[in-house]
Amino acid sequence: MFKGICRETHNGNMVTKILKIPKFFTCIRNFSSENVLVEVNNKTNTAILRLSRPPVNGLNLEVLNEFESLLSQLEQQKVNGVIITSNKEGILTGGIDIAELQTIDQRRLKKYWTTFRDTFLKLYNTPLLTVAVINGHSPAGGCLFSTACDYRVMTRNYNIGGNETQLGLVAPIWFMDRVADLIGHRQAELAFTQGKLFSTDEAHKLGLIDEIVENTAEGLSKAQIIINSFANVPKKAREISKRFTRQQFLDKMIRDTDDDIRHFVNHIGSNETQKIIEQYMQKLKSKRF
Ligand SMILES: CC/C=C\CC/C=C/CC(=O)SCCNC(=O)CCNC(=O)[C@H](O)C(C)(C)COP(=O)(O)OP(=O)(O)OC[C@H]1O[C@@H](n2cnc3c(N)ncnc32)[C@H](O)[C@@H]1OP(=O)(O)O
Numbered sequence: 001m002f003k004g005i006c007r008e009t010h011n012g013n014m015v016t017k018i019l020k021i022p023k024f025f026t027c028i029r030n031f032s033s034e035n036v037l038v039e040v041n042n043k044t045n046t047a048i049l050r051l052s053r054p055p056v057n058g059l060n061l062e063v064l065n066e067f068e069s070l071l072s073q074l075e076q077q078k079v080n081g082v083i084i085t086s087n088k089e090g091i092l093t094g095g096i097d098i099a100e101l102q103t104i105d106q107r108r109l110k111k112y113w114t115t116f117r118d119t120f121l122k123l124y125n126t127p128l129l130t131v132a133v134i135n136g137h138s139p140a141g142g143c144l145f146s147t148a149c150d151y152r153v154m155t156r157n158y159n160i161g162g163n164e165t166q167l168g169l170v171a172p173i174w175f176m177d178r179v180a181d182l183i184g185h186r187q188a189e190l191a192f193t194q195g196k197l198f199s200t201d202e203a204h205k206l207g208l209i210d211e212i213v214e215n216t217a218e219g220l221s222k223a224q225i226i227i228n229s230f231a232n233v234p235k236k237a238r239e240i241s242k243r244f245t246r247q248q249f250l251d252k253m254i255r256d257t258d259d260d261i262r263h264f265v266n267h268i269g270s271n272e273t274q275k276i277i278e279q280y281m282q283k284l285k286s287k288r289f
Pocket residue numbers: 055056058091093094095096097098099137139140141142163164167169170171172173260263264267268284285286
């Protein structure tokens with residue numbers, strides 16, 4: 001049995017009823033937050049988590065907190081898999097909401113970066129099966145979060161990669177490590193020193209993504225096929241294997257926490273970087289990049 005919630009008016013008062021829904025009854029249960037929509041298909045027990053923060057799904061503090069909390073809820077519900085995608089075809093996410101970086105308030109920067117790291121770690125470390133359906137551009141933070149998933153499919157004609165260097169910023173070392181895990185050290189070195197955004201085809205050739213699809217619908221059904229392909233794999237063994245293959249990266253990232261946060265606060269909070277960010281925002285707004 002699943003439990004569902006139903007709200008209805010009774011003699012003018014709003015009452016909440018807990019409904020028992022038989023397992024064989026296929027329906028969708030939603031429990032979205034403000035910027036992240038979640039629907040769980042009761043038949044497949046698979047969740048689709050859609051970023052939904054116009055205009056570009058910028059990763060501000062609220063989106064990160066909501067994402068982390070929803071993922072925790074899905075872990076508790078023991079869903080069979082989570083598909084991460086965008087509600088807006090054309091943009092998975094524009095990465096970090098640059099407004100979050102436009103401050104020299106060290107406490108604010110520290111809070112943001114701690115949350116950003118924690119959210120990434122939550123996704124990277126979750127025992128759940130995760131598939132990114134990259135249905136649009138995915139620069140910087142968008143690319144990073146997709147590398148945390150177990151599998152990536154991407155629609156044609158978009159860009160993905162770490163463009164930080166092009167902005168005059170330096171991507172975190174653990175982003176570089178994660179990309180190097182997927183495409184090899186040499187290609188990662190070239191990509192990050194150039195601030196390169198790859199086309200879908202280039203990303204596929206390098207192994208930054210696993211498969212190309214034509215549109216979101218095909219991406220979602222491909223993701224479901226990937227999740228189904230694990231149906232006969234013993235769950236505990238899969239989870240431990242995932243943990244073992246990721247442990248080394250995880251240990252390093254956690255060991256370097258203080259240095260990484262200190263570096264971020266000093267780098268972003270410097271007047272020099274603030275000028276660079278301000279100029280980039282102006283370019284972005286006037287579409288001169
Ligand atoms: C130790 C570590 C130290 C440092 C780490 C620093 C790490 C940084 C990681 C990041 O994620 S930095 C962010 C990098 N992201 C980008 O450079 C993306 C920039 N955006 C784009 O390339 C494009 O906007 C797009 C491809 C995502 C979408 O293109 P399009 O559909 O043509 O939309 P617009 O360009 O017109 O954008 C609409 C609207 O949104 C604003 N905007 C876009 N991206 C961001 C963003 N990341 N943050 C805040 N705002 C953004 C853009 O300015 C437009 O605003 P208007 O007011 O002009 O409508």
